[in-house]
Amino acid sequence: MSLPSNIVPVPLPKAHRLLNHGPTVLVSSAHGGRRNVMAAAWNMTLDFEPPKIAVVIDRSTYTRELLEASGEFVIGLPSRAMAATVVKVGSTTGHDGDKFAELGLESYPAAKVAAPLVAGCVAWLECRLIPEPHIQQRYDLFLGEVIAAWAEAEVFPDSHWQFPSPAQRTIHHVAGGHFFVTGEAFEVPGRS
Template sequence: MDAFFQPVELEKAYRLINHGPTILVSATHEGVENVMSAAWACGLDFKPAKLTVVLDKSAFTRRLIEASGQFVIQVPTAAQADLVHYLGTHSRHQEQDKLLKSGVDLFSVPEVAPPLVAGCAAWLFCHLIPLEQNQQDHDLFIGEIKSAWADSRVFREGHWHFEEAGDEWRSLHYIAGKHFYTTGTSLVVE
């Protein structure tokens, strides 16, 4: 956490993920924490701000979320592509020291239980809205966004500023295998 870690008003928090970036999900329960990557996260509502995220039954992080009812969605950057791929292709079920091996750098925020991933462009702290049928039948989880923050070098005053930050700050959009696209050029319609 540094001077660039700035709060984002909840009414504009949807903008942090509206462009469909690949995200990292972090959670903790009874002293056990984990971070995973997910391509399937999406805005759901503006006020109260909500989002959806798809978490496979095989995901270790899913259990932590089901048990604790909380998670953080963060928007990683192009500089973190290797980390994102690692966290998305290794499970803590098989690799107990996954976080250590991944090299992920975590930090904490007062009154927020899940760890946050350092170096990301944005963070959304969510409370799970438990909906058993969605979770069981579709692996679909709904979160209400309770707090949001962004790195002010790339998101400030409610807007992304990718064009002014270095290319390493671009967010990631996963396709398959080892293939991502970064967020590209700003386009403003008439």
């Protein structure tokens, strides 16, 4: 599928806002005509500009094999509406066949990397691996530079989270099938 018109670029200096609140994400990768996707609660922003992120990717995953071969990956932020899919993505392996076909996942082509944007997410970060072999091997810890970012226009207008409906809210994994939805926004006076 081609990218729908309601999905708009996020300026790179604002990309850190996409992971700042700690949502659970999907990590997708592709190499040599193969692709895969996994779920990852263990992720964080690492820097503002150029934007960088960190994510833990277990050594048993097929996503990691494709990521290490290609040096690229995409972080997608699934919505509340996608939570059951996130659990399925996180409890099946891509070693045995194409997980997208198996789970009926649609995708869009990314702009700068081979890894796909998983449809149904509300935002995406296209990343180039920052190779750090020691921490990859020792801690399953992967660093990436964000080289393009996208969001649903009505969910992240002008680079601010809005969440017009409960189903579009991002999610936060706890354990097993347990999640929290991103809750109400609030502001502490005296800071803009």
